[in-house]
Amino acid sequence: MKLYDRSASGNCYKVRLFAALAGITLDIVPVDFAAGEHRHPPLSEWNPLGQLPILRDGTHTLRDSQAILVYLAGIQGDADWWPSHAAAQAEIMQWLSFAANEVQHSLCAARLVLKFDAPLDHAWALKRSSSVLEVLDRHLLEQPWLALGHPTIADCAVFPYVVLAPEGGIDLTPYGHVAAWIARMRQLPGFLPPPA
Amino acid sequence: MKLYDRSASGNCYKVRLFAALAGITLDIVPVDFAAGEHRHPPLSEWNPLGQLPILRDGTHTLRDSQAILVYLAGIQGDADWWPSHAAAQAEIMQWLSFAANEVQHSLCAARLVLKFDAPLDHAWALKRSSSVLEVLDRHLLEQPWLALGHPTIADCAVFPYVVLAPEGGIDLTPYGHVAAWIARMRQLPGFLPPPA
Numbered sequence: 001m002k003l004y005d006r007s008a009s010g011n012c013y014k015v016r017l018f019a020a021l022a023g024i025t026l027d028i029v030p031v032d033f034a035a036g037e038h039r040h041p042p043l044s045e046w047n048p049l050g051q052l053p054i055l056r057d058g059t060h061t062l063r064d065s066q067a068i069l070v071y072l073a074g075i076q077g078d079a080d081w082w083p084s085h086a087a088a089q090a091e092i093m094q095w096l097s098f099a100a101n102e103v104q105h106s107l108c109a110a111r112l113v114l115k116f117d118a119p120l121d122h123a124w125a126l127k128r129s130s131s132v133l134e135v136l137d138r139h140l141l142e143q144p145w146l147a148l149g150h151p152t153i154a155d156c157a158v159f160p161y162v163v164l165a166p167e168g169g170i171d172l173t174p175y176g177h178v179a180a181w182i183a184r185m186r187q188l189p190g191f192l193p194p195p196a
Numbered sequence: 197m198k199l200y201d202r203s204a205s206g207n208c209y210k211v212r213l214f215a216a217l218a219g220i221t222l223d224i225v226p227v228d229f230a231a232g233e234h235r236h237p238p239l240s241e242w243n244p245l246g247q248l249p250i251l252r253d254g255t256h257t258l259r260d261s262q263a264i265l266v267y268l269a270g271i272q273g274d275a276d277w278w279p280s281h282a283a284a285q286a287e288i289m290q291w292l293s294f295a296a297n298e299v300q301h302s303l304c305a306a307r308l309v310l311k312f313d314a315p316l317d318h319a320w321a322l323k324r325s326s327s328v329l330e331v332l333d334r335h336l337l338e339q340p341w342l343a344l345g346h347p348t349i350a351d352c353a354v355f356p357y358v359v360l361a362p363e364g365g366i367d368l369t370p371y372g373h374v375a376a377w378i379a380r381m382r383q384l385p386g387f388l389p390p391p392a
Contacts, residue, residue, distance in 0.1 A: 048331045048334060048335070049294075049298065049331060060283065062286055062287075062290065063290055064289065064290045064293045064294070066289055066292075066293045067286045067287070067289035067290040067293060068286070070282065070285050070286045070289045071282050071283065071285075071286035071289075073282075074281065074282020074283075074285060074286065075282045075283075084280060085270070086266065086267050086269075086270025086271045087256065087267065087270075087271075089266050089267075089270060090258055090263045090264070090266045090267035090270065091258075091263075093260065093262055093263035093266045093267075093292070094258065094259055094260045094263040096262075096289070096292070096293070096296075097260045097262045097263060097292070097293075097296040098245075098260070100292075100293040100296040100297040101296040101297055101300055101301075102245065104297055105297075105301060135244045135245060138244060139244070
């Protein structure tokens with residue numbers, strides 16, 4: 001399986017992190033993002049949204065980091081990461097949406113401004129980031145992992161832009177339960193460190 | 197099962213629409229959104245993000261419209277709406293993320309400004325809405341439904357804010373394949389019309 005990848009991308013790191021934790025071997029294909037390779041065929045046909053990562057398994061193509069997590073966990077068959085029953089999938093799904101919506105438009109946006117000069121409102125992203133981290137911190141006060149009491153793809157979807165938040169000018173020190181969760185993530189066998 | 201609902205919300209309509217199509221009976225509990233009922237217990241404890249819909253099945257609580265779709269389709273057991281194998285779930289998941297991220301921060305945002313005076317940038321939302329509708333229109337040129345060649349929860353997650361887009365000042369007439377998909381949705385047995 002080929003992962004079309006940008007090393008600095010938190011969305012790509014979601015997939016690389018899960019693959020490392022689950023023992024899945026991916027063939028990493030670096031994409032020349034600065035040259036706009038993702039905006040030209042074949043990548044622009046594989047993902048018309050013009051985003052990375054993209055996964056190719058034979059001729060089967062997938063965009064979106066959350067969808068790729070569902071795919072990889074599903075074909076790998078370890079039910080701990082992505083169980084098959086409705087209540088468990090829905091509990092995880094809450095956090096996949098949280099990653100795609102709330103985290104993307106707060107922590108990720110703040111980092112895009114400071115690290116990649118994205119034309120987004122940094123003050124607005126910081127304000128939203130505080131709310132997101134407060135919700136996360138309160139949740140992690142009550143349980144060690146985001147869903148089901150053990151590591152799942154929910155943790156892999158949310159972790160990257162949280163651990164990378166300082167690159168967006170966000171101080172994580174007020175969020176002690178988030179920090180403890182980050183430490184637990186780092187202890188997982190096979191853990192892959194975030195991009196430097 | 198109780199759905200804590202706001203009738204004008206497209207996210208709540210996602211759930212009501214799917215329940216109608218799948219023949220699932222929900223006990224609709226209207227929430228006094230204007231009075232901030234969602235920001236006080238018990239709703240604020242059930243969903244610390246302060247959003248609707250919220251589903252309660254006995255004492256089991258779920259937030260996030262996409263997660264609720266996964267739950268309802270999963271417990272209902274009709275594999276057409278949400279199949280059990282990895283490739284099919286991942287194909288649908290691409291569109292659940294698209295609903296939570298791209299659609300929410302374009303078509304939905306534009307409507308929030310015009311209909312509910314939300315303090316968001318309408319020009320920015322309109323620009324993003326064009327990209328979102330172009331991607332959708334090109335996709336629907338090639339296939340009748342968003343995923344798997346038949347109606348799934350992907351269609352239920354994306355449809356509401358598309359059909360409600362004119363309330364955000366968006367003209368859908370340039371997007372003929374989107375219009376044809378809307379017409380197909382309206383023909384599905386049990387279809388529930390969008391909020392007026």
